[in-house]
Amino acid sequence: MRRLIAGLTTGTFLLAATACGSSGGSGSSDGGASSGGTTTIKVSTIPIVDTAPLYVGQAKGFYAKHGLKLTISQAQGGAAIVPGVVSGQYQFGFSNVTSLLIAQTNNVPVKAVAEGNNSTGKENADFCGLLVPKGSSITSAKQLAGKKVAVNNLNNIGDTTVRASVRKAGGDPSKIKFVELPFDQMPAALDKGQVDGAFIVEPAFTQAKSEGAKNVGSPFVDAAENLTVAMFFTSQQYAQKNPDVVKRFQEATKEALAYSDKHPDEVRKIVGTYTKIPSALLSKMTLPRWPAEPNKASIEALAKQGEQDGLFKSTPDVDKLMP
Numbered sequence: 001m002r003r004l005i006a007g008l009t010t011g012t013f014l015l016a017a018t019a020c021g022s023s024g025g026s027g028s029s030d031g032g033a034s035s036g037g038t039t040t041i042k043v044s045t046i047p048i049v050d051t052a053p054l055y056v057g058q059a060k061g062f063y064a065k066h067g068l069k070l071t072i073s074q075a076q077g078g079a080a081i082v083p084g085v086v087s088g089q090y091q092f093g094f095s096n097v098t099s100l101l102i103a104q105t106n107n108v109p110v111k112a113v114a115e116g117n118n119s120t121g122k123e124n125a126d127f128c129g130l131l132v133p134k135g136s137s138i139t140s141a142k143q144l145a146g147k148k149v150a151v152n153n154l155n156n157i158g159d160t161t162v163r164a165s166v167r168k169a170g171g172d173p174s175k176i177k178f179v180e181l182p183f184d185q186m187p188a189a190l191d192k193g194q195v196d197g198a199f200i201v202e203p204a205f206t207q208a209k210s211e212g213a214k215n216v217g218s219p220f221v222d223a224a225e226n227l228t229v230a231m232f233f234t235s236q237q238y239a240q241k242n243p244d245v246v247k248r249f250q251e252a253t254k255e256a257l258a259y260s261d262k263h264p265d266e267v268r269k270i271v272g273t274y275t276k277i278p279s280a281l282l283s284k285m286t287l288p289r290w291p292a293e294p295n296k297a298s299i300e301a302l303a304k305q306g307e308q309d310g311l312f313k314s315t316p317d318v319d320k321l322m323p
Helices: 002-010 013-022 049-060 078-086 097-105 157-168 183-191 204-210 219-223 236-241 243-262 264-274 279-284 296-308
Strands: 038-045 068-074 092-096 110-118 128-132 148-151 177-180 197-201 228-235
Touching (some): 038 049, 038 243, 049 068, 049 092, 049 110, 049 228, 068 243, 078 092, 078 097, 078 110, 078 228, 092 097, 092 110, 097 110, 097 157, 097 228, 097 296, 110 243, 128 157, 128 219, 148 157, 148 183, 157 177, 157 219, 157 296, 183 197, 183 204, 197 204, 219 296, 228 243, 228 296, 236 243, 243 264, 264 279
Parallel strands (some): 038 068, 038 092, 148 177
Antiparallel strands (some): 092 228, 110 228, 128 197
């Protein structure tokens, strides 16, 4: 599975594009079945704090108000979610911006439909960090050059933003040795010394720190100001054939984002229902920001850095991707 996911991030999105022909139109043929005025849609997400508004919106009835019933599935990362959406397995997905840009530059027909989440913009006070093991002699991101660093998907947003932190600290980002691990396995990998550092987000971020891991960088903050980290998306085919469903999903998601941004206690509580974080650590998590609209300038900055890293086959068209 890890080899498959890594491959998807670096080029085999083209296979998903071919599969997109099976996506179908409205009604039960595409998995978005309608019954009694309610449309059931399948959404693929990641078990991290970023996706909390989707669960909050479901619990508060925002999606039901717009005639939508959600079936939520979980994946390891955005790179794995993209093929599922373009093939019609899911109607919507949650993915980091870099995965979407990689897909786009491989001619995979993806379309962002709503903001996902943003960095807090605060160094050493973000929901994402660059952690080193307890007792490590590493005190700066600069020292991770030549070291082994865990990311959830290879050749993706983790690589790019970790390089930004190392570069900012004065190190050589080209010498980092990246390895792929799911976020929830990173705390143990750090504790056992299997990696020298880890690009890690909440809730695993707080769990690892509670076990003694130290933060030496804030990758999302270092990559761009007020970085839009992820967005909800669909396939271009689904968007064209089901504009009403897409509009209702957008409206409900905006309500969920706004509510989550203003009710952190409810967010913390609901994160405990779909992740493995111990309840005692919920109050210690740093939450992302959930603005109503993506920050285009930050996405352009991330696209430029990804292009420098050689992640894209062509220059990404940020305007075409945006909701």
